Amino acid sequence: MSIARDATRAVVENERQIGYHDRMITNDVSRETIAEFGRKYLWWEPVGDRPHSEDRIIAQTMNLGTYDDILLLEQTVGKPRLVEIMLHAEPGWINDRSWEFWRGRLSLAAGAAIPNEGPRRAFHAEMP
Numbered sequence: 001m002s003i004a005r006d007a008t009r010a011v012v013e014n015e016r017q018i019g020y021h022d023r024m025i026t027n028d029v030s031r032e033t034i035a036e037f038g039r040k041y042l043w044w045e046p047v048g049d050r051p052h053s054e055d056r057i058i059a060q061t062m063n064l065g066t067y068d069d070i071l072l073l074e075q076t077v078g079k080p081r082l083v084e085i086m087l088h089a090e091p092g093w094i095n096d097r098s099w100e101f102w103r104g105r106l107s108l109a110a111g112a113a114i115p116n117e118g119p120r121r122a123f124h125a126e127m128p
Contacts, residue, residue: 029076030076030077033073033076034054034076035057037057037060037061037065037069038052038057038060040061041060041061041063041065042057055085055088056093058077058081058082058085059085059089059094060093061073062085062086063094063095064098079109083112083114086103087114089119090119091118091120091121091122092121093118093119099118102114103115
């Protein structure tokens with residue numbers, strides 16, 4: 001059985017115990033699941049001495065995750081948190097295809113206004 005399915009079962013059991021809307025990202029199952037996504041989807045070393053942030057791990061999972069991982073991510077952090085990740089994503093975190101997928105998936109479910117396009121890098125040189 002896959003790690004994602006084992007983690008999904010743990011999340012579902014956790015939801016039964018504390019309730020979906022009352023769960024916070026700081027619980028052990030959530031931390032463990034996000035850490036597993038970090039190992040799976042962020043294969044490069046972080047810049048500096050700080051680890052990758054939870055937001056960066058979640059965004060990368062939104063960008064590259066399998067459908068099973070997407071379902072687990074939604075169960076683990078909740079759709080409102082995913083909307084917040086999209087609204088505060090840095091350029092390059094979520095590609096156009098994934099942005100459109102998540103915008104469609106979360107706009108109706110969360111009732112949030114999500115921009116049509118993700119943030120872009122700006123390469124404008126200063127003119128004298």
